[in-house]
Amino acid sequence: MPDGVAALRPSPPTELWCDALALAGHGTLLHRGEHPVWADATLAEQLGCTLSALYDRPFHALDDANSAERLRQQGEACLAGRDAAPVDITTGQPPCAVRHFEVRARRLEDAAGPQVLHVFIERTNAAPTHDPSTRAVLDQIIRELPIAAFILDTEHRVTHWNMACERISGITAPRLIGTRDPWRAFFDAPRPVMADMILDHADADTLERLYPGSWQRSTHTPDAIEAEGFYPSLGESGRWIYFLAAPLRGADGSIIGAIETLQDITERKTAENALALTNERLEAIVADRTRELAEANARLAEDIDQRETAEQELLKRYIELTELNCQLHDAQEQLVQSEKLASIGQLAAGVAHEINNPIGYVLSNITSLGGYLDDLLRLFDSFEALEAGRAPDDPALLAVQKLKQEVDFDFLKEDLPALLRESEEGASRVRKIVADLKDFSHADQTQEWVWANIVKGIESTLNVVNNEVKYKASVARHYAEIPAIQCMPSQLNQVFMNLLVNAAHAIEAPGTITITTSQPDAEHVRVSIADTGCGIPEAVKARIFEPFFTTKGVGKGTGLGLSLSYGIVQNHHGRIDIDSTPGEGTTFHVTLPIQQPDAERTPAAD
Ligand SMILES: Nc1ncnc2c1ncn2[C@@H]1O[C@H](COP(=O)(O)OP(=O)(O)OP(=O)(O)O)[C@@H](O)[C@H]1O
Ligand SMILES: [Mg+2]
Incomplete structure (x- = not known):
């Protein structure tokens, strides 16, 4: 054929050549680069x-765009004098008839310039376009491919069974090639x-029937199917094989055969199985451990619960x-205080008793002396x-x-009565102190418990001390x-009197004394009694209940008021508490039981 084309040179084609x-x-x-300057009926038919x-159309106008482009490039290259393969x-x-051609091109020159002759050689029914040597190369590639592969033609006959396939299956190519x-x-x-x-073109049902649960359409290779399975007949003890089968298509897209590749995945599968086994064992161990942990946690939670309960x-x-300690401390303090007071009380009682008689006859002697003096005068x-x-x-005379x-008889006459009066006053004062001492030491215990309204007592006491209070403070009630309450009212009045007088003394005018009554609980x-006075420093506070402790000037305070009050309140089974802030004021709280524990239940006094 090429010889025929070569014979055209250098003359333009004649009908004879074309007919040939x-x-x-x-x-x-x-053509000269555009529309054909010559075309024959054979080409039109082709x-x-x-x-x-x-x-009517450019020389390269073909319905297949790729083919048209190839023809155009070939024509233009040839026209330009370059090699044109x-x-x-x-x-x-498809579905109409698809035809394949090999187009050869040759550059011709005539008086009008260069032109190109294309010859269309039909290859439609010819063997593959590859020449025999190419085919041999392809066969060799398939045969020596490291991946096991075999090829079937459209008649289901084995055309290729490569060496890897022989190795994996143990069946040689000659035994299978040409068979179905x-x-x-x-x-x-x-x-x-x-x-x-x-x-x-097997459907899904057929595939499922033949490869149950082990096949799928390939996600990588179009129209391919893949599957895996265990084949006991392969190798010594069977092999796991992964299959991939894909259609082989001709240039027109029609299926001209099918290729199937096989991959030995036994090792992977064994590893997977071992892994699955290990996983199973691990899961079992983890489950065991989790159970043990849960049990340990439960025990721990129980322990924690117990410990929390114990801690609570x-x-x-x-x-x-x-609380007990505080109570003990309070009780101890009270005990110490009361013991101190009791011993001082005994001392006071003794002293009072000792002084009482001499001061009695001193007073009576002074009175007698007064009478004698009058007579003498x-x-x-x-x-x-x-x-x-x-x-x-x-x-x-x-x-x-x-x-x-x-x-100095005149002075004597004048001074003697004054001396006696002063002596009488002094002795009376001593007698008052002795009486207070006796009260403090409860030497006189003859009084009886009566029911009394203590507000009434406070009010009468206020009247008595009015002179002390009125110039210093206003009284808020x-x-x-x-x-x-069940009490000894005259004794309680002494307590209120001392607290009120002390409050008045503590205040630098003008101030306020606030008297509050309340009921802290059902039994008390x-x-x-609060004042806006000077307050009591801590050091002083520790001592104020001691008899004879006073911060007042000589002759102003005996220091017996609070100790006496303390004794009276204790005798009433009550207590005295102090709140004091130096510079701001002091509050004395006297808390008393409504009913005396050891007194007979007698009706209220008024
Ligand atoms: N309301 C108060 N404000 C500041 N200090 C006070 C108050 N009440 C008592 N005191 C202090 O406590 C001391 C002892 O008081 P207490 O009543 O026992 O004796 P006195 O008032 O000094 O003397 P007496 O009461 O015998 O006349 C007082 O000297 C004073 O220092
Ligand atoms: Mg006092």
Whole structure:
């Protein structure tokens, strides 16, 4: 054929040559780069159009765009004097007849310039376009491919069974090539293999029946199917194989065969199985451990619960102990205080008793002395009347007058009654102190318990001390409704009196004394006396209940008021508490039981 084309050179083609080419079945086309300047009827028939249509369009106008582009490039290269290799083109579209051509090109020169002659050599029914050597190379590639592969043609005959396939299946190529028995490699009885099903366009049901649960359409290779399975007949003890079967298509897209590749995945599968086994064991171990952990956690939670309960119990005990300790401390303090007071009380009682008698007869003697003195003075008056009747130079009179001057009789007369009065006052005061001491030491325990309204007592006491208070402070009364209490009212009045007088003394005018009554609980009442006075420093506070402790000047305070009050309140089974801030003021709280525990239940006094 190429010789025929070469013979055209250098003259333009003649109808004879064209006829000759047509006779050989080759269409011809001559052009100068655009529309054909010559085309023959054979070509028109080959391209499926009329001859005139061929002349009406560019030389490379083909219905297949790739083919058209190849033809254009070949034509233009040839026209430009470059090498123009033969190109393959396709005409027609499936499902209509598709035809394949090899197009050769040759550059010709005539008077009008260069032109190109294309000869269309039909290859439609020819063997693959590859020349035999190419085919041999392909066969060799497939044969020596490291991946096991075999190929079936459209008749399901084995065309290729490569060496890797021989190794994996143990069946040599000559035994299978040309047969329809590729199943022999894998199965005991005839049945379709994957490649057969590609050729048969097997549906999903058929695939599922033959490869239950182990097949799927390939996500990588179009129209391919993949599957995996265990084949006991392969190798010594069976092999796991992964199959991939795909259609082989001709240039027109039609299926011209099917290729199936096989991959030995036994090792992977063994590893996977081992892994699965290990996983199973691990999961079992983890489950065991989790159970043990859960049990340990439960035990721990129980422990924690127990410990928390124990801690709470401990805390409760600690709080109780702390409270007990505080109570003990209070009790101890009270005990110390009361013991101190009791011993001082005994001392006071002793001293009072010792002083009581002498001061009694001193007072009575002073009273007698007063009477005697009056008598004596009266006697002196009558002596002085006698003196008036005597001669001024009477020696006896002169001696008396001299003696009178010596003893300063006039002053004596004047001073003696004053001395006696002062002595009587002093002795009376001593007697008052002795009485207070006796009260403090409860030497006089004859009083009886009566029910009394203590507000009434406070009010009468206020009247008594009014003189002490009124110049210093105004009195604010906050009286809550409180019940009558069982008490010794005159003793309590002494307590209120001392607290009120102390409050007044503490205040630098003008200030306020606030009296509050309240009922802290069902069994007690409380009287609080607050002042806006100087307050009590801590050091002083520790000592104020001691008898004779006073910060007041000599003659102003005996220091017995609070100790006496303390004794009275204690005798009433009550207590005295102090809130004091130096510079701001002091509050004394007197808390008393409504009913005396050891007194007989007697009706309220008023
Ligand atoms: N309301 C108060 N404000 C400041 N200090 C006070 C108050 N009440 C008592 N005191 C202090 O307590 C001391 C003792 O008081 P207490 O009543 O026992 O004795 P006194 O008042 O000094 O003397 P007496 O009461 O015998 O006349 C007082 O000297 C004073 O220092
Ligand atoms: Mg006082």
